[in-house]
Amino acid sequence: MRLTDTEQAMLDGREGKARQKAMDLLVRYGEALGAERFVDTTNVAGVPAYYSPVLLDYYKVTADDAYDVIYSRFDLDSDEVVEVPQMIVNSCGLQGGVDAEGWKTLGKSYEALRMSERSEAASAARGARILKTCTPYLAGNVPKQGEHCAWMESSAVVYCNSVLGARTNTEGRESTSAAMLTGKIPDWGFHRDEFRFATHHVQVEVDVESVMDWGMLGYFIGAAVGERLPVVTGRFSRPDLIRHKHFGAAAASSGGVEMYHLEGVTPEAPTLQQALGGKPAVAGIPYGKAEQRRTYDELNARASDPNVDFVMLGCPHAALEQLREIAGLLDGRRISENCRLWVFTSRAIKAEADASGYTAAIRAAGGAVLTDTCSSIAQAVPPGTKVAALDSAKQTHYLPAIMGIQAWFGTTADCIDAALTGRWNGRRP
Amino acid sequence: MIVAAHPAVITLRGRRVVGGYAEGEALVTRDTISGWGGINPMTGTVIETRHELRGQTFKDKILVFPGAKGSSGWSAAFHVTRITGTAPKAMVFNEMTTKIALGAVVMRIPSVTDLDRDPLEVIETGDWVTVDGDRGIVEIRRR
Numbered sequence: 001m002r003l004t005d006t007e008q009a010m011l012d013g014r015e016g017k018a019r020q021k022a023m024d025l026l027v028r029y030g031e032a033l034g035a036e037r038f039v040d041t042t043n044v045a046g047v048p049a050y051y052s053p054v055l056l057d058y059y060k061v062t063a064d065d066a067y068d069v070i071y072s073r074f075d076l077d078s079d080e081v082v083e084v085p086q087m088i089v090n091s092c093g094l095q096g097g098v099d100a101e102g103w104k105t106l107g108k109s110y111e112a113l114r115m116s117e118r119s120e121a122a123s124a125a126r127g128a129r130i131l132k133t134c135t136p137y138l139a140g141n142v143p144k145q146g147e148h149c150a151w152m153e154s155s156a157v158v159y160c161n162s163v164l165g166a167r168t169n170t171e172g173r174e175s176t177s178a179a180m181l182t183g184k185i186p187d188w189g190f191h192r193d194e195f196r197f198a199t200h201h202v203q204v205e206v207d208v209e210s211v212m213d214w215g216m217l218g219y220f221i222g223a224a225v226g227e228r229l230p231v232v233t234g235r236f237s238r239p240d241l242i243r244h245k246h247f248g249a250a251a252a253s254s255g256g257v258e259m260y261h262l263e264g265v266t267p268e269a270p271t272l273q274q275a276l277g278g279k280p281a282v283a284g285i286p287y288g289k290a291e292q293r294r295t296y297d298e299l300n301a302r303a304s305d306p307n308v309d310f311v312m313l314g315c316p317h318a319a320l321e322q323l324r325e326i327a328g329l330l331d332g333r334r335i336s337e338n339c340r341l342w343v344f345t346s347r348a349i350k351a352e353a354d355a356s357g358y359t360a361a362i363r364a365a366g367g368a369v370l371t372d373t374c375s376s377i378a379q380a381v382p383p384g385t386k387v388a389a390l391d392s393a394k395q396t397h398y399l400p401a402i403m404g405i406q407a408w409f410g411t412t413a414d415c416i417d418a419a420l421t422g423r424w425n426g427r428r429p
Numbered sequence: 430m431i432v433a434a435h436p437a438v439i440t441l442r443g444r445r446v447v448g449g450y451a452e453g454e455a456l457v458t459r460d461t462i463s464g465w466g467g468i469n470p471m472t473g474t475v476i477e478t479r480h481e482l483r484g485q486t487f488k489d490k491i492l493v494f495p496g497a498k499g500s501s502g503w504s505a506a507f508h509v510t511r512i513t514g515t516a517p518k519a520m521v522f523n524e525m526t527t528k529i530a531l532g533a534v535v536m537r538i539p540s541v542t543d544l545d546r547d548p549l550e551v552i553e554t555g556d557w558v559t560v561d562g563d564r565g566i567v568e569i570r571r572r
Contacts, residue, residue: 025534032446032530032540047505054471058512074508077535152501169527172504174535189527226461227498227524256461256498256526302478376466398466401478 001030001186002037010182017082018072022178025077026186029175035186042183043149043166044091045136045156046176048123049075049084051115052097063115067122075177084126087180092129092141093120094153095317097378100132102370105342106380116372128180132372133346135245135317137164140348145267148191150179154258155249155316155394161259163244165267167191170258190259196268197277198261200225204234205288211246212411213429214239215393216295217287218247222255224285231261231275234287238265242319249316250393296428299393299409302400306425307338308408308418310385312375312399314344315392322412323353323369327361329416334366336422340382341367344374367419376402389418389426439551441521441567443544447533451519452559455552455569456490458482461524464532465502473515491558492517493548496524503528508535519560521548521567541565 003011011027013020030038049071051063061069072081096116099106103113120130131139134153143149143166151157151168160166169189171179179185189195202224208217214236221230230251239247239262251257261269269275276282313326326343335341343362345353350371353359359369375381376398381388387406390396396409408418410426418424460481462468467477473488488510497503510516520533520540533540539562548567552558557570 028447028534029531032534033525033527034444054509054512077508077537154499154501157501170501171527172501172531172535174504174508175527175531227496227526253499256496256528397478401476402466 001027001035007038007184016085018076018084019181021072021076021078021080021082022181023184025174025178026182026184030186030188033186033188035188037187038184039148039187039191040183041148041150041179041185042089043141043143043147044089044176044179045094045141045149045151045153046091046171046180047094047096047152047173048128048177048180049119050096050173051119056115063118067119071177075174077174085181087127089180089183091127091180092131092136093123094136095132095134095373095377097373099370099372102368105368105370106373106378107383108378108380131346131348133317135346138317138319138349139346148185150176150185152176154252155245157258158248158252158260159244161190162248162261162266194277196259197229197279198231198275199228199282200230201272201282201284202230202232203284203286204232204236205286206235206292208236210411211243212391214243214247215250216292216299218250219254219299219393220287220291220295221260222251222253222257225255225257227256229259230257231263231269231272233263233272236262242322245316245319246392253394253397292429299396302396303387303406303408303424305387305406306423308387308389308422308424309339310382310388311339311341311415311419312344312388312390312395313412313415315374315390315395318343318345318349320349320352320356323349323358323362324356325412326416327358329413330361330365330367333420335419338422339419341365341419342375343367343369345369345371347371375399379403381405389415389424391415437570439569441544441546441548441551441569443541443565443567445562445565446530446540446542447538448563449539450559450561451491451539452557453489453491453518455493455554455556455558456482456485456487457493457549457552457554459495459549461495461498463499464497464504464506464528465500467499468506470506470509470515471513473510473513486515487517488515490517491519491521491560493521493552495549496522497526497528497532501528504531504535507532511536519562521552521558521560523547523549541567
């Protein structure tokens, strides 16, 4: 890699040991990618020095003295422990594994809470914003078009590239922690114009309107294009933020989609030709009724028992409109005594939901509004859970594998119906 | 008739991702692998529903696969396999992504991509494979 004088100075240690170790990792990473230089990033989202029992045990530290050790040895992949200085660019912390308020509901120990709080406080002291969400773009961190970002969280990455027109690869914990200290990230992939053109064309031949429709379309596309970049044309109505969120999250779970174009909708796809970057049109992948049904069946292949004992919503973290919808669907009724309802969102959105009365409405129905995490990340479901109901294709992809439970996939209304009745009555489209 | 010096050895040439040398038994899959949520890093086992390697361990194997997919926790999950001693010995893969590049770097295992033949066509599970990360060379011996 070719380094600027500033970058070389960091690598030589003239900006301190920590920035040196961070640059060393970034150079190794850039070379592995085949990158030739860095870009300056002004927006980093990661999980700096996130503590876990396995890391504390391995490095023989406690939550009180772990920050420099874990940041150095794990995040920066350094054999030497260095003192972690201030972060020099806009940096935020994404979701973790425990809710600071609802940790008991999640079945987490006080020790787990304390680990999370100590790590978070140490990051905050170095300038990180503690957003604690997989949807930073809903919690006050909205990158500008063309801004070079270094984001983790595949659902946020795909939103950042596709909907906002900002530029980020799917970064990892180590590269984001290094970027927080240096403001550098390899100039590769989605930072470069030529990487942002579509490679696959998906032709939608069935009406795609509801959030569930968009989730299924995303899940189909991820499986169809893998890590490549789709442009989607055809019969869809202009999606709102929530539909983009569920579509992108699904495509990034069944495949590795980090950016998509929707013809006439997303900022870099005014036309099909522009999305393709002037390359000749590629053969279209049809998505019709048959593909939609097959996707629904695939998502629902993870369940057979219609007795639902857990409903989890808020993947990716619920927007305020979704909390409103859930409160409205509950409509003053109590959920079944055989079922639990957990709704996950960010602290920022929960503050709004509190003010709007949605949190109180969901609680009055017997549900819980939780923040900072989700069932998959926290590896937490209510005790004895056998069968979950979910409205997120992404969560349906992950949760059964992680927790060894069954999971139904459907609309938010299907899920609330299951919470109220304890039975799955979702219908195939 | 010309007989190759080592008829049983197949050599693939590619690009260094991470240097170093390793040899071991190949574990080959045509499915991409998720890190976080797709593997259990405590045991080095694939857990993804309906993955063709579900329940199998990649510990001490030469992992031959199309590439990484899924969560941005890919590098961290595989990084933990280094700590728990369940990491593969080396990686040979087709599709370069940030996930796999960073994962290879922090696992500190020899890794090679951009090979002159598709490793998924050439290598079979159980083959003895040597990976010279620095030179980007992969040698395969049928068992």
